[in-house]
Amino acid sequence: xxxxxxxxxxxxxxxxxxxxxxxxxxxxxxxxxxxxxxxxxxxxxxxxxxxxxxxxxxxxxxxxxxxxxxxxxxxxxxxxxxxxxxxxxxxxxxxxxxxxxxxxxxxxxxxxxxxxxxxxxxxxxxxxxxxxxxxxxxxxxxxxxxxxxxxxxxxxxxxxxxxxxxxxxxxxxxxxxxxxxxxxxxxxxxxxxxxxxxxxxxxxxxxxxxx
Amino acid sequence: xxxxxxxxxxxxxxxxxxxxxxxxxxxxxxxxxxxxxxxxxxxxxxxxxxxxxxxxxxxxxxxxxxxxxxxxxxxxxxxxxxxxxxxxxxxxxxxxxxxxxxxxxxxxxxxxxxxxxxxxxxxxxxxxxxxxxxxxxxxxxxxxxxxxxxxxxxxxxxxxxxxxxxxxxxxxxxxxxxxxxxxxxxxxxxxxxxxxxxxxxxxxxxxxxxxxxxxxxxxxxxxxxxxxxxxxxxxxxxxxxxxxxxxxxxxxxxxxxxxxxxxxxxxxxxxxxxxxxxxxxxxxxxxxxxxxxxxxxxxxxxxxxxxxxxxxxxxxxxxxxxxxxxxxxxxxxxxxxxxxxxxxxxxxxxxxxxxxxxxxxxxxxxxxxxxxxxxxxxxxxxxxxxxxxxx
Numbered sequence: 001x002x003x004x005x006x007x008x009x010x011x012x013x014x015x016x017x018x019x020x021x022x023x024x025x026x027x028x029x030x031x032x033x034x035x036x037x038x039x040x041x042x043x044x045x046x047x048x049x050x051x052x053x054x055x056x057x058x059x060x061x062x063x064x065x066x067x068x069x070x071x072x073x074x075x076x077x078x079x080x081x082x083x084x085x086x087x088x089x090x091x092x093x094x095x096x097x098x099x100x101x102x103x104x105x106x107x108x109x110x111x112x113x114x115x116x117x118x119x120x121x122x123x124x125x126x127x128x129x130x131x132x133x134x135x136x137x138x139x140x141x142x143x144x145x146x147x148x149x150x151x152x153x154x155x156x157x158x159x160x161x162x163x164x165x166x167x168x169x170x171x172x173x174x175x176x177x178x179x180x181x182x183x184x185x186x187x188x189x190x191x192x193x194x195x196x197x198x199x200x201x202x203x204x205x206x207x208x209x210x211x
Numbered sequence: 212x213x214x215x216x217x218x219x220x221x222x223x224x225x226x227x228x229x230x231x232x233x234x235x236x237x238x239x240x241x242x243x244x245x246x247x248x249x250x251x252x253x254x255x256x257x258x259x260x261x262x263x264x265x266x267x268x269x270x271x272x273x274x275x276x277x278x279x280x281x282x283x284x285x286x287x288x289x290x291x292x293x294x295x296x297x298x299x300x301x302x303x304x305x306x307x308x309x310x311x312x313x314x315x316x317x318x319x320x321x322x323x324x325x326x327x328x329x330x331x332x333x334x335x336x337x338x339x340x341x342x343x344x345x346x347x348x349x350x351x352x353x354x355x356x357x358x359x360x361x362x363x364x365x366x367x368x369x370x371x372x373x374x375x376x377x378x379x380x381x382x383x384x385x386x387x388x389x390x391x392x393x394x395x396x397x398x399x400x401x402x403x404x405x406x407x408x409x410x411x412x413x414x415x416x417x418x419x420x421x422x423x424x425x426x427x428x429x430x431x432x433x434x435x436x437x438x439x440x441x442x443x444x445x446x447x448x449x450x451x452x453x454x455x456x457x458x459x460x461x462x463x464x465x466x467x468x469x470x471x472x473x474x475x476x477x478x479x480x481x482x483x484x485x486x487x488x489x490x491x492x493x494x495x496x497x498x499x500x501x502x503x504x505x506x507x508x509x510x511x512x513x514x515x516x517x518x519x520x521x522x523x524x525x526x527x528x529x530x531x532x533x534x535x536x537x538x539x540x541x542x543x544x545x546x547x548x549x550x551x552x553x554x555x556x557x558x559x560x561x562x563x564x565x566x567x568x569x570x571x572x573x574x575x576x577x578x579x580x581x582x583x584x585x586x587x588x589x590x591x592x593x594x595x596x597x598x599x600x601x602x
Binding site for chain 2: 059061064075076077078080107109110111112113120122123139140141142143177179180181187189191199200201203205
């Protein structure tokens with residue numbers, strides 16, 4: 001039941017995105033235009049922080065370290081899940097930055113490839129909490145591109161105490177593309193290296209709601 | 212003798228200089244929300260109309276030396292097959308070529324692989340029975356270097372030329388078209404990447420045209436199509452998928468379309484069902500977001516390997532400056548909803564460029580991930596480059 005719910009969540013998330021169709025391009029561009037016009041006259045008047053609530057789907061990998069009876073080996077672990085975030089946005093005329101907090105949870109699967117140490121475990125729960133800093137450039141009124149640096153602590157308990165993966169504290173640097181669907185809703189996607197494992201990447205996609 | 216020479220050479224010249232360019236569902240960002248605006252096939256794909264070629268040359272292609280100092284009207288006229296010379300009203304040819312280069316696992320000394328494909332080589336020969344193009348015969352002849360995906364005893368070994376597409380198009384009224392012949396099945400967003408999880412994996416790939424009939428109603432705020440199909444001419448009878456598909460779109464607001472599709476077909480060995488919803492959003496000039504999500508079910512009559520899965524694809528296109536676009540494609544597939552089957556995701560990020568008339572280049576970097584409860588999996592990386600020439 002839990003698996004069906006999880007699969008349906010992913011599907012519904014994608015379909016809900018399809019359904020967010022009401023756009024107000026005129027209002028959005030008008031507000032952006034006003035913001036640009038006031039930039040030259042007063043920085044204070046355009047400084048207008050707001051809060052953004054986000055929901056995202058994320059994936060990343062970690063290197064597993066296996067140990068059994070003096071024999072060690074390495075393997076791979078995959079993490080998938082979802083996260084909620086709350087960020088405070090500080091938009092400027094042509095760019096902006098934000099600071100945020102996030103909570104996440106999901107499932108992890110690892111092992112199954114090592115011939116020296118037999119270990120495989122699937123669908124282990126993980127949780128995370130952390131924060132992030134984002135800076136972005138407004139290429140068009142409806143499309144922003146930027147960098148996001150999340151720092152998060154994550155916990156996963158593999159059934160075998162001699163199987164470990166990655167680090168509890170993780171930092172990543174992501175390129176983020178943000179599409180402003182409507183005045184309130186954004187669709188974003190980001191990808192970049194995560195330092196918990198060698199050569200691993202983390203990517204996220206999600207929806208933001210501007211409050 | 213001179214006249215005979217001209218009669219023989221002229222068709223070759225026509226074929227060499229005929230114009231066939233590209234138009235994509237992503238171009239809803241330019242306000243072109245219906246495929247029938249630019250294509251002879253009202254659901255997209257295939258040859259462009261004269262209007263479609265002119266739009267491509269003036270709106271999509273970057274300013275370049277070929278059209279330096281010319282007004283848009285003149286540029287539009289030069290998008291024709293013979294550039295400055297008009298063809299007879301009853302004939303519109305075209306040539307399209309796509310070459311694909313890709314490299315798997317770049318940076319890896321041990322597992323890096325690299326390949327180049329001549330992915331597509333098509334010749335369009337389109338004929339019209341009146342100047343208003345109410346009655347049309349649309350054909351595409353393709354050159355094939357690699358075998359198609361269906362194993363058919365009647366299909367000879369490549370390379371060879373074959374009729375990929377051929378249909379009669381009849382415009383009954385201002386809002387109603389009928390198509391009869393072999394053409395792409397109607398379902399979802401007909402995006403150009405035939406390997407996308409919303410196309411090939413669902414039986415809607417590059418060579419999955421099917422003989423049948425399509426009824427297409429297109430109004431300013433809504434469209435709906437019904438397609439009865441009977442299988443591809445080159446397939447063995449036992450594997451031909453025969454069935455019905457229905458697809459429709461509704462315009463909620465300007466440059467904002469929601470749609471849904473349903474397909475059901477069966478052959479002697481299996482039954483296929485697909486359902487999807489999709490959205491096409493034009494965010495600003497040249498910027499768009501396409502999304503499609505759906506279910507697929509494959510039922511094998513021998514009882515084995517039945518599966519019901521889900522898929523989704525989200526594609527974003529952002530125009531940086533005329534002719535140069537940022538492209539992002541996210542795909543998700545889960546082969547079995549109710550089991551521990553792997554989830555496959557991929558994200559491609561790159562550029563779609565139209566630097567010169569009739570030419571497109573793409574560069575993409577793709578990252579693929581698999582979440583499999585049965586084992587850990589490495590990421591897959593791929594670099595892709597494509598070149599498209601359309602004449």
